Amino acid sequence: MAKKPSIPKGTRDFSPLEVQRRQYIMNKIQHHFELYGFMPIETPSFENSDTLMGKYGEEGDRLIFKILNSGEYLKKTSPELLETGKENQLTSQISEKALRYDLTVPFARYVVQHQNDITFPFKRYQMQNVWRADRPQKGRFREFTQCDADVVGSNSLLQEVELVQLYDAVFTDLNLKACTIKINNRKVLAGIAQVIGADDKLIDFTVALDKLDKIGKEKVQEEMLSKGIDQKAIDLLDPVFSLTGSYADKIASMKVLLKDSQIGLKGIEELEFINSSITQMPLKSAVLDLDITLARGLNYYTGCIFEVAAPEGVAMGSIGGGGRYDDLTGIFGLKDVSGVGISFGLDRIYLVIEQLNLFPDSVRAGVEVLFINFGKSESQYCAGWLSRFRESGIKTELYPDSAKMKKQMSYADRNAIPYVILAGENEINDGKLNLKNMASGEQLQLTPEDIISRLR
RNA sequence: GUGGUUGUAGCUCAGUUGGUUAGAGCGCUGGUUUGUGGUGCCGGAAGUCGCGGGUUCGAAUCCCGUCUUCCACCCCA
Numbered sequence: 001m002a003k004k005p006s007i008p009k010g011t012r013d014f015s016p017l018e019v020q021r022r023q024y025i026m027n028k029i030q031h032h033f034e035l036y037g038f039m040p041i042e043t044p045s046f047e048n049s050d051t052l053m054g055k056y057g058e059e060g061d062r063l064i065f066k067i068l069n070s071g072e073y074l075k076k077t078s079p080e081l082l083e084t085g086k087e088n089q090l091t092s093q094i095s096e097k098a099l100r101y102d103l104t105v106p107f108a109r110y111v112v113q114h115q116n117d118i119t120f121p122f123k124r125y126q127m128q129n130v131w132r133a134d135r136p137q138k139g140r141f142r143e144f145t146q147c148d149a150d151v152v153g154s155n156s157l158l159q160e161v162e163l164v165q166l167y168d169a170v171f172t173d174l175n176l177k178a179c180t181i182k183i184n185n186r187k188v189l190a191g192i193a194q195v196i197g198a199d200d201k202l203i204d205f206t207v208a209l210d211k212l213d214k215i216g217k218e219k220v221q222e223e224m225l226s227k228g229i230d231q232k233a234i235d236l237l238d239p240v241f242s243l244t245g246s247y248a249d250k251i252a253s254m255k256v257l258l259k260d261s262q263i264g265l266k267g268i269e270e271l272e273f274i275n276s277s278i279t280q281m282p283l284k285s286a287v288l289d290l291d292i293t294l295a296r297g298l299n300y301y302t303g304c305i306f307e308v309a310a311p312e313g314v315a316m317g318s319i320g321g322g323g324r325y326d327d328l329t330g331i332f333g334l335k336d337v338s339g340v341g342i343s344f345g346l347d348r349i350y351l352v353i354e355q356l357n358l359f360p361d362s363v364r365a366g367v368e369v370l371f372i373n374f375g376k377s378e379s380q381y382c383a384g385w386l387s388r389f390r391e392s393g394i395k396t397e398l399y400p401d402s403a404k405m406k407k408q409m410s411y412a413d414r415n416a417i418p419y420v421i422l423a424g425e426n427e428i429n430d431g432k433l434n435l436k437n438m439a440s441g442e443q444l445q446l447t448p449e450d451i452i453s454r455l456r
Numbered sequence: 457g458u459g460g461u462u463g464u465a466g467c468u469c470a471g472u473u474g475g476u477u478a479g480a481g482c483g484c485u486g487g488u489u490u491g492u493g494g495u496g497c498c499g500g501a502a503g504u505c506g507c508g509g510g511u512u513c514g515a516a517u518c519c520c521g522u523c524u525u526c527c528a529c530c531c532c533a
Contacts, residue, residue, distance in 0.1 A: 006523095006524080009523090009524070009525080057531090059457095059530075059531055059532090060531085060532090062457075062531095063531075063532085102533090130533085132531095132532075132533090134531075134532075135457085135530095136525090136526085137527060137528075138526080138527070138528095139533080140531095140532075140533080144533065145533090146533065296531085296532070307533095308533095316533095317532070317533070318532080318533065319533070320533070321532085321533065343533065344533080345532095345533030346533080347533070348533055349533090372491085372492085374491075405491055405492050405493085406492075406493070407493095408492085408493085409493035409494090410493050410494075411493085413493040413494050414493085414494090420492085420493085422491070422492075424491060425491095426491090434491095436492075436493095438493070438494085441492095441493090441494095443492090
């Protein structure tokens, strides 16, 4: 046998059942996107490199899949550059295109490029693959699907409120109870950094703080120290480390800490508004939780940030994330257009639903009815009814060969086809069909019309 | 990018201190009354033991390299 073919690491094939289940999730998400007034768009799988590079931070740039130029790609570069190995310069010379890393940046590019055709505020959704040159691990792939909904051209905090409700609506519909929607605000983080006198270390500070629930207070403090944040500043952070209680309690203590930071208080005010709005229209199954340590999110976020954690007991990274970005389109030359959006991680949601056994049995591939093939004349008799069944919306197939009954029956069995129809000489003479229920074994001689009305 | 882990039939895995034709279960396939599947019984096909190199009389087994799997870190959906 020839060497077995394979696929690149971090990619997957999907079986019929898996595709069916992915579509089940996507259909729910799409349904709610549209209920909330979002319109679909699609963008190319790859963009010009300069559209993507520099938007996700240094780490992000490293993880962008670059596409090698076609033709004589070394022509533009010089031997010296190859020798010295200055990768950044070299990459930009031999690669001018890259696979998209997320859907938000291409969307910002889309908005700027088509600004004259767009009526603001513009609400779009997009469900497409993205690629990251990451090392695969649990729930992490190099090719995966994101489902994004964003609004650009509105500063209103009502958008944030709606997006929280949208998260809740989708997860409720997927029967994924008790997801935690964590919320924080970049302004609050900036405020804290300001108050402790570490404005210039904002990124290091937030990255370290983000790890609090994972590695604990001591380790976080160590990391901050090692990044050059001084002990006095870290001492000032104590109230943040020991923040407990309800959303409102946390807000109250943060107000005290941030009393001298204008930007910090602005962030608190935003968080307060969202909470009071949600309190008036309670979520159906998700929990909104203020998490001051939540810092992640890409470079471009400026206001509220979101992250969704799977239900308790499921070990999985975040299954969704998003936030407000005030100036993403500014990078592409369109000022003063604020955007806010959320993303659903299809692949991780799939894994969570699978682990919790929440895929409905009705989500399955394959037909509902198999006609057993008894031979040429019998299958011709069936052929007419096949079309009638299909026109009635019943997924139907005829076994292609007049193979042994055993083989045909076990085909039905293994494909979990619920009904089999036997039509041999006797049935043809009576003008009937023999309908067999595979689960119960029950068999009935019925007219084709009877069967259609039963199955429809 | 860092650290660890894995790779033997289609699938899940055994394989003893390196020693004759590499095994099991499941699956596949044929038979078991010629119009009846999921359980039984009997038979069969299928693996240059991830790939490349090395040590050895001899390597699935030891060494080196490489790719792959999975996990943690970094980062993220």
